Each structure stands twice: as structure tokens, then as C-alpha cells.
Amino acid sequence: MAGLLFICTYIVDASAFRIQRVESTGNGKDHTTYFKHYFALKGEPVILKCPSSEYKHLDFPYHPCNLTWSKNDSKMMNQGGDEERRIWAQGDALWFLPALLEDSGQYICTRRNSSYCADVSIHLTVIEKTAVHEISYHQILFTFTSGKLVCPDLGDFIQKETDLELKWYKDSVPLDEDNKKFKSLKGKNFLYISSVSSKDSGYYTCEMSFLYGRTQYNITRTIQLRTLEKRFGPVIVYPDQKTTLAALGSKLILPCKVFIGSSKHFHTFVTWLANDTYIDITYKQGRVTEGEYLEIVENDENYIEVPLIFDPVREMDFYTDFKCEAQNNHGRQVLPTRVKQGASSFPWHIAAIPVALICLILGGLCMQKCWKRRAGKGYAIAKL
CATH class of the missing domain: 2.60.40.10 (Immunoglobulins)
Structure with a gap:
């Protein structure tokens, strides 16, 4: 069975x-x-x-x-x-x-x-479209320097790079093409910002046209720009929520993603804690472990990602305080998060399979007994 x-x-x-x-x-x-x-x-x-x-x-x-x-x-x-x-x-x-x-x-x-x-x-x-800020991409630039604001996830729609031409907006207002601070070049998927200041923080929108057949579509991406001073500690960008929902008994991979800018990867230490204790000490049996240390480059900036792996999620995890800790020579950041039990996404029709099988088996046995009884009665009448 x-x-x-x-x-x-x-x-x-x-x-x-x-x-x-x-x-x-x-x-x-x-x-x-x-x-x-x-x-x-x-x-x-x-x-x-x-x-x-x-x-x-x-x-x-x-x-x-x-x-x-x-x-x-x-x-x-x-x-x-x-x-x-x-x-x-x-x-x-x-x-x-x-x-x-x-x-x-x-x-x-x-x-x-x-x-x-x-x-x-x-x-x-x-x-x-009125809720566009709810799905914005997060990017970071440094003050007193020049940087690129990248319009992401356009690769599948770019037919020829030479034809790529973006329209840029800041807080829903078109950027002035004569403004020397902002520069957008044809064929490039980024906005060049010179002498970045804290005032440049905010929401930017890039828009491109996409022609398929005889129909032209607009493709929009919204970016939330955050500015930081040049000397800074690591910035944990994920988890970006205080809680993560998980189903009891499932396998969960919860990544801690840390922005480190142009600093060298080996200068930054990233780890997970459970109740202010290292994971391998709290979970000595290895049910919860730290995954592989990953080095990632996005939009010409460096990130480090270390996942926390639950295999599987148990009830005790819902009462445990988890923290991602990132530290380098410039600073330290700790971000707490909790794993909470969510409604199981186990499909009801799958849950009904064993019940249906049992019903079929029991029904088959009952029918078999009924047929035997009928056959026995018929034999007895014929004999009389």
C-alpha cells in the first residue's frame, strides 16, 4: 500500500x-x-x-x-x-x-x-499598474561616486542591442535629458548617475518598447535605489521579512543574501545563528545546516549568500530565534527572522487518494461477500 x-x-x-x-x-x-x-x-x-x-x-x-x-x-x-x-x-x-x-x-x-x-x-x-512599487527591484549606489542604475530582466525581450532605447523616470516624473547628472545611452540597459548623493534615493522606472508581429508592447521595471556612504559595513538584503512560512515536514532553504559592494569576498564573514548559538551546536544531528557559501555578482556589485537548510522542518523550529550575521572590517549587521507554520499546500485530492483506495478495497470486499451469499442461496434452491 x-x-x-x-x-x-x-x-x-x-x-x-x-x-x-x-x-x-x-x-x-x-x-x-x-x-x-x-x-x-x-x-x-x-x-x-x-x-x-x-x-x-x-x-x-x-x-x-x-x-x-x-x-x-x-x-x-x-x-x-x-x-x-x-x-x-x-x-x-x-x-x-x-x-x-x-x-x-x-x-x-x-x-x-x-x-x-x-x-x-x-x-x-x-x-x-497602480501597485508597481510593490514589485520594485532593490539596488544600491555609493554617495560621492558615479554609478550605474541597471534596468533588469530585459534579456529575453531585446532583439538587437543597437535598437535598445530606454525611457527613465524618477518618482513617476520623466528625467530631463539635458540634466548632466543622469545619462542614458542607446543600446545600454543602465542609467549613468554622476556624483551620487543621498537625494538620489527613491524609485526609478525604466521603460522599453517590444514589438511582436504587428503589436507593440511596453515593458516596465521599477527600481528602488538606496544610497550608502563609501565606507560601510555589509548590508543584509534578504531575508527581507521578519517571518517565513513553512509547512511542517517539508524541506526549506532560507538564503541570507548580503550586499558587500566592491569589497573582497574573503573579508566578509556570514553565518546563521539559532538562539544566539551556531547552527552546528544547536542542531548536532545535522537536521538544520548551513549550505554552501556563494559569491554572486549582480549589476556589477558583489553579494554573498549563505542558505540555511531545514531537512525537514520540525515543530521546534517554529519556537527558535534565527539570525543571519554578516561582518567585515567596516561593520557588522544582524538580521533576526522566524519560521512560522503555514497552511500546508498539500493538495486535497492527493490526500484523498489513500481514502479512495481504502473505500474501493472495502467496497470490493463487500461486493465479493454479497456475490458469494447470492451464489450460495441459488445453489441451495437448485438443490431443493
Whole structure:
């Protein structure tokens, strides 16, 4: 009976990714789930990409595999695009031209071959344009220097770099092209800001045009700029919330992402604490551990990321104070966070499977007994 049931739980967070791997289900297939959350503005194009580089252990690049898309684990998406379809799958991407509010939901792409099956769960939230600040990108520049404000996530829409031309706004007001402080060059995805000051902090919007077929769309990105003095300590940019929801018994990866600017990576120390004690001391059995120390470069700036891995989440974790600590020669920052129990995303129809199987088995046994009784009565009458 145990071999008949395969369970995969989902945990999603808007600012990070969490990975869960479920071992073989008895038929030789290995299932891996990767989570990423996309946000989009109503009426603008969106491209969801099915990640492949995360599956190095599956060895997909060396074995052909089929890729299919579904929404909320049921609706299959069309392959190939044309101007009449608003949503279609092409290669490893799912296109929305444009995205509407009702497109919000969970999209699953499945890579499958004769040896492996990998399910990729991507969540899309489409919001009204009036709520654009809710999905802003965070960037940091230093005062008394010059820097670049990068318009992110445009790569899939840029057909020719020479044709790229951005319009820039600050706090919804178009930037003056004659202002020597700000400079935007054709073919470049950034805004050059000279002599950055604290007054330059705020929300910036970059806008580009995207032509598909005979229809032209606008693509908008909003950036929240934060300015810092040149000499500064590490800045923890994630977790950006005081609590993270997790399902009991699930696997959770909670990254601590630290901005360090142009400083050298080996000068910054990043670690996790549980109740003001190092993780390997609090969790001696290794159920909760620190993951690999990662060095990341985004928008020409340096970050360090150290994940905290729960395998799996237990009830005691909901009563534990976790802290990410970052320290270098210029300063120290500690950011507390809590893991709270969230509603299990375990699908009700999966939970109903064992109940349905039991009902079928019991029903079958009852029917078998009834038929035996009827057969016995018929034999007795015939004998009389």
C-alpha cells in the first residue's frame, strides 16, 4: 500500500527560491522541484523560463527530454506561438502577450526522459499598474561616486542591442535629458548617475518598447535605489521579512543574501545563528545546516549568500530565534527572522487518494461477500 502513494509538497516565497528533492518513487524516476516567483504588471509581456542549470545531477544536457507546461497542475499549455494566441509555450519558455490578472497562479514545467522526471513549479502574480512599487527591484549606489542604475530582466525581450532605447523616470516624473547628472545611452540597459548623493534615493522606472508581429508592447521595471556612504559595513538584503512560512515536514532553504559592494569576498564573514548559538551546536544531528557559501555578482556589485537548510522542518523550529550575521572590517549587521507554520499546500485530492483506495478495497470486499451469499442461496434452491 505504501508504494502506491507519492507525495510532493510545495513551499513558495516571493523573494527567494526553495528546493525540494523527493527520492525515487519506485519506478526509477527522480523528482526535483524548484520554486521561483515572478511578478508582472497587467497588460505587459511576460516570459516564464523553465530552469535547466539547476538540474546538473539529472544530467539533462546529455540526454534528450520532453518539456510540457501546465497551470495549477491541470491545464496543458499550447506549443508554438502565433499572433492569435495570447499564451503559448516555445522551447523552454512560456509566453504571455500580454499578461492579465487571471493569469496569476502556479505554472509547472516538466522535463522528462526515460530515466528522470523533473517538475519545476513557477509562481506568477500579475498586479495592476497602480501597485508597481510593490514589485520594485532593490539596488544600491555609493554617495560621492558615479554609478550605474541597471534596468533588469530585459534579456529575453531585446532583439538587437543597437535598437535598445530606454525611457527613465524618477518618482513617476520623466528625467530631463539635458540634466548632466543622469545619462542614458542607446543600446545600454543602465542609467549613468554622476556624483551620487543621498537625494538620489527613491524609485526609478525604466521603460522599453517590444514589438511582436504587428503589436507593440511596453515593458516596465521599477527600481528602488538606496544610497550608502563609501565606507560601510555589509548590508543584509534578504531575508527581507521578519517571518517565513513553512509547512511542517517539508524541506526549506532560507538564503541570507548580503550586499558587500566592491569589497573582497574573503573579508566578509556570514553565518546563521539559532538562539544566539551556531547552527552546528544547536542542531548536532545535522537536521538544520548551513549550505554552501556563494559569491554572486549582480549589476556589477558583489553579494554573498549563505542558505540555511531545514531537512525537514520540525515543530521546534517554529519556537527558535534565527539570525543571519554578516561582518567585515567596516561593520557588522544582524538580521533576526522566524519560521512560522503555514497552511500546508498539500493538495486535497492527493490526500484523498489513500481514502479512495481504502473505500474501493472495502467496497470490493463487500461486493465479493454479497456475490458469494447470492451464489450460495441459488445453489441451495437448485438443490431443493
